[in-house]
Amino acid sequence: MSKVFDFSGVDDFCSGGFMHTNPKDSNLFFPLGRHVDVYFPRKRSHVSAPFVFSGEVKPQPSIEVLPDECLFEVFRRLSGGQERSVCASVSKRWLMLLSSIHRDEIFPAKGNLDPEEHDNTSISVKEDEAFKPKEKVEFVDSERVKSVNEEFEGIDSDGFLSRCLEGKKATDVRLASIAVGTGSRGGLGKLSIRGSSSTRGLTNLGLRAIGRGCPSLRYLSLWNLSSIGDEGLLEIASGARLLEKLDLCHCPAITDIGLIAMAMNCPNLMSVTIESCTNIGNESLKALGRYCPNLKCITVKNCALIGDQGIVSLFSSAGHVLSKAKFQALDISDVSLAVIGHYGSAMTDLELLDLQNVNDRGFWVMGKGQGLQKLKVLSITACGGVSDSGLEALGGGCPNLKLFGLRKNLLVSDTGIVKLARAAVSLESLQLEECHRITQCGVFHILANCGGKFKALALANCLGIRDINFLFPLTSICHSIRSLIIHNCPGFGDVGLAVLGRMCPKLTQVELSGLQGITDTGLLPLIRSLEAGLNKLNLSGSVNLTDNSVVAITKMHGETLELMNLDGCKYLTDITLSEIAQNCSVLTELDVSKCGITDSGIATLSGAEQLNLQIFSLAGCSFVSDMSLPYLGVLGKTLVGLNIRHCNGISSSSIDLLLEQLWRCDVLY
Incomplete structure (x- = not known):
């Protein structure tokens, strides 16, 4: 040797x-x-x-021999955000220590200030790469810590970083990385965590890091997180006092303690959503009403512990500032409706869903309370207690009501809905869905008795609407209505369409979908009676229409028609595409799915020089083959969306060529 x-x-x-x-x-x-x-x-x-x-x-001396207390003192003296990010990338131990440092505990830099602490508007990729450590050493934990610099995706329009963690990505390590790294890049503004009941990588420790390192946080959303409890919310409440929006969904470990702390420490809260949080009760709503003077929007859904006491406390304290509210599947009674009607002086948007214990008396008192003078939007869904007298009172008590929606109701009849239309003088839009006691006679009376501001009527799944012989005076014309939607009302047919044509001559948007009872006989009088040009027409599912209807539509309204949906009109042929090519100069969206068109029709359509289609759907057109490939290529010069699903005549090789040719277009196949 x-x-x-x-x-x-x-x-x-x-x-x-x-x-x-x-x-x-x-x-x-x-x-x-x-x-x-x-x-x-x-x-x-x-x-x-x-x-x-x-x-x-x-042995060489190492900084790792220092206890956490000494490292804490070292880290809090780091001069800039880049230095903290680099140190956090060394090991999990260093990362968690840095994330435990509150922003107020960091020593200010002496001498030359870190420019990133003052100018956060521009960050180059080269700077990120320059400060990224070449090698990461894991001293304590075997888990590889992801580089902090890889946690940044972009800055949103408000100037704050926005982060969203889902499923397995939601861990304490990632939240700690976000807390340490975002401080020198404008600050974290929005954080959304969407996990599940089986999420094991996230605890209150992660939220503690966010609370201590992200004082600029303004939006926090927690979904399906069984491991997050009051301790995490207490840390957020202590550090993120600028919070404006809070969204809690399926968080069973959070109780009134955490939400009360948020209300007391975050006076800027403007919007709060509580959904399926089984341990949040009335005390939380009481605290929100008492300590949050800027609260504008509240949503409470499926919370068994919240009842009349919580709603009463909230509106009696904050009713003068609350403008939007949504209550769904709660154990509340007529008392809550009465309080809303009395104290909701700032309310503009109110949505009530699936309230099984409220009765017609509650809606009557809510309308008579005269507190909803500013209410513009009211939606009532699956509240079986409301009937005709309640609707009449609501119409009279809401003079500025513009949009009213009633869904899944078995008690309201033509009488109630007509009285509402008469009393609500500012009503612009009426939506009725699954209201089976509403008949065609009631619909015509609504149009005849509504105010001069009425613009839109939507009917969906109303089985009581059937064709009847209806006579009305010539003065019963609604000149203000512009939009008509009738969806899946099987009893509505040609007779009703003819009457609507005479009553609504100013329509510009018409949707008659799922109406198998209408034919050319009923549609043609409606089309011919419209004085203003149609902009949007949806006839999907009207299986008995033929080319005759489309010919009349294109000749009379082709210069104004922008959208046409003919999905499922199986009797339409290439004649339809030929008429569209000749007469529709401003059409941007066309759907002829499951129609009888062929390659010849597509060829004719592609030859229209004035046509500027952006979205074209011919899904399920079995007569279309590979012969259409060059014509689709011509149309593709302006297309942004093309649907050729279930076109069995188009081979896979042709689809590959089409995808290569229309690389700018979103092709569904």
């Missing part, structure tokens, strides 16, 4: 030389004896026996 260390200069064994001209410099690498020289060959040595060095190897 002594011969190995006696080489000097050039030798047959291996050529090379000393690494250091001064032999003392070699001690920087190995603690050797006085007369020992170390030779580093250029090639790997074939000697398998270990080298034996004289002298004792001393």
Whole structure:
């Protein structure tokens, strides 16, 4: 072995030389004896026996031997955000220590200030790469810590970083990385965490890091997180006092303690959503009403512990500022409706869903309370207690009501809905869905008795609407209505369409979908009676229509028609596409799915020079084949969306060519 260390200069064994001209410099690498020289060959040595060095190897000192308290003091003196980010990337231990430092505990930089602390509007990719450590060392935990610099995606329009973690990505380590890294990049403004009941990587420790490191947080959304409780919300409430929006959904471990703390420490709260949180009750609503003077919007859904006491406390304290409210599946009674009607002086938007314990008396008192003078939007869904007298009172008590929606109701009849239309003088839009006691006679009376501001009527799944012989005076014309939607009302047919044509001559948007009872006989009088040009027409599911209707539509309204949906009109042929090509100059969306069109029709359509289609759907057109490929390519010059699903005549190879040609277009196949 002594011969190995006696080489000097050039030798047959291996050529090379000393690494250091001064032999003392070699001690920087190995603690050797006085007369020992170390030779580093250029090639790997074939000697398998270990080298034996004289002298004792001393361990190098490491900052890791310092306890957490000392490292804490070191980290809080780091001068800038980049330095903290780099240190956080070293190990999980360092990351968690840095994330535990409150922003108020960081020492201000002396001398030259970190420019990132003052100018957060521009961050180059090169700067991020320059400060990213080349190697990360995991001293304590075996889990590899993701680089903090990889946690940044972009800055939203408000100037704050926005982060969304879902499923397995929602861990304490990621939240700690976000808390440490976003401070020097404008600050975290929005955080959304969407997990599940099986999420195990996230605890209150992660929210503690956000609370201490993200004082600029303004929006927090927590969904399906069984591991997050009051401790995490307390940390957010303590550190993120600028919070404006809070969304809690399926968080069973959060109780009134956490939400009360949020209300007391975050006076800027403007919007709060509580959904399916089984341990949040009336005290939380009471605290929100008392401590949040800027609360504008409240949503409470499926919370068994919230009842009349919570609603009463909320509106009696904050009714003068609350403008939007949604209550669904709650155990509340007529008392809550009465309080809303009395104290909701600032309310503009109110939605009530699935309230099984409210009766018609509650709606009557709510309307008579005269507190809903500013209400513009009212939606009532699956509240079985409301009937005709309640609707009449609501119409009279809401003079500024513009949109009213009633869904899944079995008690309201033509009388109630007509009285509402008469009393609500500002009503612009009426939506009725699954109201089976409403008849065609009631619909015509609504149009005849509504005010001059009425613009839109929507009927969906109303089984009581059937064709009747209806006579009305010539003065019963609604000149203000512009939009008519009748969806899936099987009893509505040609007779009703003819009457509507005479009563609504100013329609510009018509949707008659799922009406198998209408034919050309009923549709043609409606189309011909419209004085204003149609902008949007939806006839999907009207299986008995033919090319005659489309010919009349395109000739009379082709210059104004922008959208036409003919999905499922199986009797339409290439004549329809020919008429559209000749007469529709501003059409941007066309749907002829499951129609009887062929390659010839598409060829004709592609030859229309004035046509500027952007969305074209021919899904389920079995007569379309590979012959249409060049014509679709021509149309594709302006298309942004093309649907050719279930077009069995188009081969997979043609689809590949089409995808290559229409690379700017979103093709569904």
